[in-house]
Amino acid sequence: MSHLDNNGSRVSRHERYARKQRRKHGKISLLIFGLLICMVIPMLIPSDTPQINQQAVEAAVQELYLDNQFDFLNPNLTREQLEQQIKKVSSLTIDSNDPYYLKAQQAQSKFEAIEGLNTLYETETSIIEGQVVQADLRLRQDVTLDQVTAAVSEINLPEEDALSQQINQLYRDAEQTMQQVVAAQALVEQLPTELASEPDWPTLIADINEIDTLLQTIGSQPPIKTVATEFTKKVDVFATNIKEDSNHQEFDSQLVEQMFECDALARRLSGSILDERKLIALTFDDGPNPSYTPQVLDILAQYDVKATFFLLGQEVVKYPELVKEIADAGHLVENHSFGHPDFATISDDELLDEINRTQEAIYDAAGILPTMYRMPYGSGGARVVQMFPDLQSVIWNVDSEDWVSEDAYTIYLNVMENLLQHTVLLMHDKDQSTVDSLELLIPELIAQGYEFVSPLEINMEFLYYE
Ligand SMILES: [Zn+2]
Numbered sequence: 129m130s131h132l133d134n135n136g137s138r139v140s141r142h143e144r145y146a147r148k149q150r151r152k153h154g155k156i157s158l159l160i161f162g163l164l165i166c167m168v169i170p171m172l173i174p175s176d177t178p179q180i181n182q183q184a185v186e187a188a189v190q191e192l193y194l195d196n197q198f199d200f201l202n203p204n205l206t207r208e209q210l211e212q213q214i215k216k217v218s219s220l221t222i223d224s225n226d227p228y229y230l231k232a233q234q235a236q237s238k239f240e241a242i243e244g245l246n247t248l249y250e251t252e253t254s255i256i257e258g259q260v261v262q263a264d265l266r267l268r269q270d271v272t273l274d275q276v277t278a279a280v281s282e283i284n285l286p287e288e289d290a291l292s293q294q295i296n297q298l299y300r301d302a303e304q305t306m307q308q309v310v311a312a313q314a315l316v317e318q319l320p321t322e323l324a325s326e327p328d329w330p331t332l333i334a335d336i337n338e339i340d341t342l343l344q345t346i347g348s349q350p351p352i353k354t355v356a357t358e359f360t361k362k363v364d365v366f367a368t369n370i371k372e373d374s375n376h377q378e379f380d381s382q383l384v385e386q387m388f389e390c391d392a393l394a395r396r397l398s399g400s401i402l403d404e405r406k407l408i409a410l411t412f413d414d415g416p417n418p419s420y421t422p423q424v425l426d427i428l429a430q431y432d433v434k435a436t437f438f439l440l441g442q443e444v445v446k447y448p449e450l451v452k453e454i455a456d457a458g459h460l461v462e463n464h465s466f467g468h469p470d471f472a473t474i475s476d477d478e479l480l481d482e483i484n485r486t487q488e489a490i491y492d493a494a495g496i497l498p499t500m501y502r503m504p505y506g507s508g509g510a511r512v513v514q515m516f517p518d519l520q521s522v523i524w525n526v527d528s529e530d531w532v533s534e535d536a537y538t539i540y541l542n543v544m545e546n547l548l549q550h551t552v553l554l555m556h557d558k559d560q561s562t563v564d565s566l567e568l569l570i571p572e573l574i575a576q577g578y579e580f581v582s583p584l585e586i587n588m589e590f591l592y593y594e
Pocket of ligand 1: 413414505
């Protein structure tokens with residue numbers, strides 16, 4: 129038996145053994161190679177495993193947000209859920225530059241920034257929920273500038289989306305308001321508590337103007353309350369001192385002009401002896417009346433002047449639409465009791481009832497709560513004024529006596545003869561002669577240079593008649 133090699137030549141026994149061994153080794157190598165291929169190929173061929181991961185990350189991040197741009201936070205998110213989701217996202221992605229990972233981190237920054245806002249502003253619920261920012265936000269009364277500044281320096285939200293912009297804006301608003309509060313406070317502290325005999329008028333008026341402007345900018349933000357009260361107190365004292373002084377000394381007319389250019393002082397000096405304007409408050413009592421009120425409104429509209437109507441509750445409930453018409457035309461709607469009793473002869477309870485029922489009736493008719501009242505017959509005195517500290521009692525200093533005369537020309541003459549530089553004129557909305565007298569009165573008052581104002585702008589020395 130002979131063995132031939134590939135070339136057909138005879139080979140030795142030893143040679144045959146070596147060849148067999150090589151073949152055996154070749155098979156093992158092939159097996160290892162095959163195994164390696166099987167392991168490597170799945171790594172080289174794109175499989176769907178990373179795809180699933182990416183979807184899971186996206187889903188986890190989406191849980192944090194309301195919109196699919198990942199700007200606005202999911203409004204139902206609690207801190208616990210937020211932390212859980214962020215943990216989940218971190219476990220699914222190792223790349224810290226992964227946009228989803230960044231969005232998850234940003235959700236936490238936004239969440240904390242909104243929490244920070246909630247400590248600065250007065251609110252029971254979150255200031256920003258989803259895409260909704262609470263309207264008319266007010267700072268907490270006890271918030272300080274330092275606190276706001278510290279909060280502003282802590283937040284770090286790049287303004288790359290709508291929510292970040294809103295959050296940053298609210299922080300900036302808070303900081304700006306508190307800076308204004310601190311500025312106003314410093315100025316108010318500098319104001320003297322009483323007017324010196326020779327005050328430094330230019331500085332004083334400039335300071336008052338500046339504070340007044342700051343207060344108007346700050347508006348009704350609670351942290352300004354104490355400062356505003358202190359300012360009011362001081363300027364009230366100044367105005368009273370000025371009025372007292374002007375009774376027995378002549379102020380330089382240029383100074384008086386400056387006082388009236390300063391709104392805070394002008395408001396308090398309006399209608400006083402220093403006020404060189406001619407002012408009249410037309411007041412109509414006892415309405416509304418379906419026969420006369422529409423005519424009065426027509427004439428007032430024709431001359432574009434405003435008046436004050438002291439209404440009776442019992443007429444208001446009968447003609448609520450007239451009340452609404454008066455108010456809609458821009459006139460003042462005020463309280464003249466319900467049934468026109470003499471306040472001097474009724475009990476406290478009856479008095480409360482007269483005023484309060486009328487407040488309610490006017491509110492129901494026109495959605496307005498009067499701030500002034502006039503006692504029927506001007507009767508009731510100090511007792512009534514003390515009972516209604518939140519309402520302003522208004523009397524008059526010129527009586528048209530339209531309740532005496534039934535002739536328009538007589539009423540007109542009576543008014544013109546008694547006219548004052550600052551007049552609160554008493555009339556009634558219940559007679560044709562009053563309506564007709566207006567056609568004579570109003571053009572004459574306009575010709576004489578009268579301004580038609582609210583009774584509150586006329587500095588009446590008394591609130592009631594004794
Ligand atoms: Zn009356």
